[in-house]
Amino acid sequence: MGHGHAVQEELREPGRALRRAIPEVYDGYRTMHAAAYAAGALDQKTKELIALAIAVGKECDGCIASHARGAVRTGATESEVAEALGVAIAMNGGPGTVYGARAFAAFREFAEEAAPSQG
Structure with missing residues (x-):
């Protein structure tokens, strides 16, 4: 199991x-989250990339x-x-290189899991 899964x-x-x-807080958060990530002028993929870059800046492993x-x-x-992640590094300096690498590893971990088996 990689770091992302862990x-x-x-x-x-x-x-x-x-x-x-605190279910009311989480219900409110879930509603806001759904509205923020819904496709609009920006598609969902772009919004996830923005969120991933922000997660690096916030140094939040769970968010990453x-x-x-x-x-x-x-x-x-x-x-x-x-x-x-390059933008996140540019905006965050040295810590961005640490958390950016963690984010890249997590992306690769989940991408590998999602890839169809070849065999």
Whole structure:
């Protein structure tokens, strides 16, 4: 299991416990999230790439894992992710190189999992 999966697994139960404790907050967040990520002037893939770059800037491993997976699900290519992460590095300096690499590894991990088996 790669880092992206490990982070999601680590956060799964604590996240569920917090959702049970404050369901109204999570319901509001879910509604806002759906509205923000809906296709509009920007498509969903572009929004996931923006979110992934912001996750790098915020140094949030859980966000990186979520949006790396989202980038895969919306059809982002490795080149598109790399360029988005390049912008994140430009905006964040040295820490961007650490969290950008984590984001790139997470994207590749989820992309490999999503790729059809060849054999």
